[in-house]
Amino acid sequence: GVGFAGCIEASGPAPSAVAGALGGVTGFWESGSIRVHPTGTVTVLTGAHSHGQGHDTTFRQIVADQLCVDPANIDISHGDTAVVPNGMGTYGSRSTSVGGSALVRSAEKIRSKMMKLAAHLLEADDADMVFDADNGNFHVKGSPDKAKAFGEIAFAAYTAHSLPEGMEPGLEEDCYYDPANFTFPNSAHIAQVGIDKETGEVTIEKYFAVDDVGNVINPMIVRGQVIGGIAQGVGQALWEEVRYDDQGQLITGSLLDYTMPRADGFPMIETSRQETPSPHNPLGVKGVGEMGTIASTPAIANAVMDALAPLGIKHIDMPLTAAKIYGAMAAANGGN
Missing domain, CATH: 3.30.365.10 (Aldehyde oxidase/xanthine dehydrogenase, molybdopterin binding domain)
Known part of the structure; x- marks a missing residue:
C-alpha cells in the first residue's frame, strides 16, 4: 500500500502580545x-x-x-x-x-x-x-x-x-x-508498505519526505531532525502503545514491554527540501524539529489502510500492530 500525507505547522510561537491575548502566562x-x-x-x-x-x-x-x-x-x-x-x-x-x-x-x-x-x-x-x-x-x-x-x-x-x-x-x-509572527513549515511525505498475510507484520519498503523549513543553516542537522521525527511518528503509527491491565496496572512501563522504533524497522529514508524563506524573521528560517513527526504518522497509517482496502478494511486504531492487522484480516475473511 501507498500512503500520502501533507502538513503545515504554525511553529516558533507568535508575538508575546498574541500570547497574552490568548491567556498565556508569559511571552514568546x-x-x-x-x-x-x-x-x-x-x-x-x-x-x-x-x-x-x-x-x-x-x-x-x-x-x-x-x-x-x-x-x-x-x-x-x-x-x-x-x-x-x-x-x-x-x-x-x-x-x-x-x-x-x-x-x-x-x-x-x-x-x-x-x-x-x-x-x-x-x-x-x-x-x-x-x-x-x-x-x-x-x-x-x-x-x-x-x-x-x-x-x-x-x-x-x-x-x-x-x-x-x-x-x-x-x-x-x-x-x-519577540517574533513578528509564527513561521509556517510544511511537508509532503510518501510511504510504501507491505503486509505479511500470514502474520499481519508491516514492512516499510520505501519512504520519501520533502520538507520546506525555510532557509537551511546546517543541512546535516536539518536532515537528522527530519529523519528522527519520522522515526518517532512511525513509532506512534505502528508500535508504541501505553497499555494497562484490567486492574489498571501499567504493563508497558519499561523498554522490555514498550515497543520503540528501531533502525531495523526502516528502509533508507529519502529526504529532499524546498527552501521558501520565512518573511517573519531575519534568518528566513522556519521550524523543523516537529515536521517529521507530524507527517509520518498519517503517511504510514494511510499506506497500511491502502494495503488493506481490497479486503474492505477501512479503519484500525493505532498503533497498527501485527496482531491488530492480523485480526482485522481474519475478520474480513470470515474468521479464517
Whole structure:
C-alpha cells in the first residue's frame, strides 16, 4: 500500500502580545547576548536550551556568519542560570527562528559599534565605512587598504585609549527578540508498505519526505531532525502503545514491554527540501524539529489502510500492530 500525507505547522510561537491575548502566562520572546573579548574571541549566551538538537553548531554558524569570525573562536553557553540572563527555552520548533534571530540582532549591534569605532580610529565618517564580510574587517568605502581587522577593533574597545565621544568601553550586546509572527513549515511525505498475510507484520519498503523549513543553516542537522521525527511518528503509527491491565496496572512501563522504533524497522529514508524563506524573521528560517513527526504518522497509517482496502478494511486504531492487522484480516475473511 501507498500512503500520502501533507502538513503545515504554525511553529516558533507568535508575538508575546498574541500570547497574552490568548491567556498565556508569559511571552514568546527569546534572549541572546554576544560578548566579544579583547582577544577577538566570542562568547554567546542564549536562553534557548539544547538537549540534542544541535543548537551549539547552528548558533555558532549564525554568529560566525554575522561577525565573520572563525567558528572555533566562538563559545556557546546555554542552560546556566548563573550566566544566561533570561530565556524561554526550547519548544514549538522555535529555537532558531526566535533564539537565532535574537543572536542576529545582537550581532548587528556589535557590528554597528565596531563600525563607529573603526571610523573613529581611521578618522573617517561613519557613513563612509564598509564591513567586509569576506575578509572580516572594516574599511573606508573605496579604500580596502585603509582598514581595521576585527581583532584590532575588539582590542581597542577594551583598552579604551581612543573611543568616539560618548562610547562606552567594552564590546557586549543583548537582544530580547519577540517574533513578528509564527513561521509556517510544511511537508509532503510518501510511504510504501507491505503486509505479511500470514502474520499481519508491516514492512516499510520505501519512504520519501520533502520538507520546506525555510532557509537551511546546517543541512546535516536539518536532515537528522527530519529523519528522527519520522522515526518517532512511525513509532506512534505502528508500535508504541501505553497499555494497562484490567486492574489498571501499567504493563508497558519499561523498554522490555514498550515497543520503540528501531533502525531495523526502516528502509533508507529519502529526504529532499524546498527552501521558501520565512518573511517573519531575519534568518528566513522556519521550524523543523516537529515536521517529521507530524507527517509520518498519517503517511504510514494511510499506506497500511491502502494495503488493506481490497479486503474492505477501512479503519484500525493505532498503533497498527501485527496482531491488530492480523485480526482485522481474519475478520474480513470470515474468521479464517
